[in-house]
Amino acid sequence: MQPVAIPSGRRPDNEDELVAALRRGDEAAFVELVERYGAMLLRLARTFVRDQAVAEEVVQETWLAVLNGIERFEGRSSLKTWIFQILSNRAKTRAIRERRSAPFSTLGGDGADEAAVDADRFRDESHRWAGHWAAAPADWTQLPEERLLGQETLARVNEAIQTLPPRQAEVLALRDVEGWEPAEVCAALGISDGNQRILLHRARAKVRAALEHYLSEGAAA
């Protein structure tokens, strides 16, 4: 593709233009890229390494690796996926070095045979309503919005993500935090749609349970 002459100050916005501009050392293109993906990379880095300072270093290294590798980027995947994969590799390497894995997660474990909700929440086999709620979930539409969507609740969500097994955390972060499409996630992680859905299912179930626990504390019966 012929390099396009771009007047200085205007940021390229399609991916091919961005890559070409970056290869030419165009600062505006880099700024555009950081604006698009910078916050995303920081959030994702924290999913892998927990520590804020370490996460920032990993992101810094990622951008450098992107710049050093831009010549070799072939465009077989999207730029976003490629940048993510660079981050993911760096972050995981760093996580091992820092030994920052969460205490109960097994590397690569995705929790086989987990139930979304504890069996004790349901009636047992002898009951006429076997398998139905024994202790039904509360109606969150009746909570004041500041409580449900407040800062402390968000903090609890963050905490819950930190305790997820790595593969579940990764899928949840990409799908629900970053809003990636299922197909993008499957491509980026090299997993099937079914696999992606199982990981998402388990991750969401855990975060919901953590939120339920938090929101029911001190609640009236």
Add this chain to the structure above:
Amino acid sequence: MAGGAAVIAYKFLRAGRVGPFSGVSWPAVGEWLTATGGKRACEGRVHACRVEDLLDWMDEELWRVELDGDVVVDRGKLIADRGRLLARVDVWDAAFMARFAEACALRARDVALMALAPGSSAHAALACADASELADACGRLEDLDAREERAAGYAGDAARHVLGARAEPRTAPTHAAVNGFIVAHAAAFARDDAGAITDERARQVAWLVRELRL
């Protein structure tokens, strides 16, 4: 059904003319809503009820609707390319739903009586209970075998849903719908016959047609 013939049917919506599963806002009465892709790939048709489907889809508002395009019957609902609201069925409100729930609870009581020994104190206690007393009455029954306990249990469940519908009108649709379900299952259990479900549903539909003047 042939395309091109207007089909009149019923539609349950959440308060404010909102589709219960799609979240789509229906336009004003008389204006056509055309199914689009919807925000999810598997949505995108207009759904409605025949009279016999009313039991399964209860929600806050009941409307008479007109459907257009290829209308098909599929899995207990009508599916069409477009529809429009014709008129609200005003009689359908929280109080009405509580009445339906109550009718089901009393029927569940009668079904339970079939399982209890006539002349027993349990039988007598249930026979004279109205919907308000039924929940307590079921809770206080003694000396029941497993089968009797289960039959009475269903009646007690249905009775509690009546109380729930009255106490929290906002939740009335669920209480009404589940009571239809409970009494159908109670009858299947008491008669040891899954076919009882069809019979009970037919009774319930007849009750609705009569009381809603459909």
Add this chain to the structure above:
Amino acid sequence: MSAVDHLTCQEFVEVLTDYLECALDADERAEIERHIVICRGCTNYVEQTRATIELLGRVGAEDDVDGDGLLATFREWRAGRP
């Protein structure tokens, strides 16, 4: 004793993700929706799941990127190229 087949809440919570992802067939979707109509507990569970997803979408929304630091990195890189 008749055991009448119907979806239980315990089964419901396990297929909810598939439902939200449009991975169920029409039969299964209808079963899920019919269950929601009669089950307050599962209605609330669906709402809790939606709220959870919404909260997840708000995580780190106000995160600050060190733009200056990255610009410095970029200029160093550009200067260092052959």
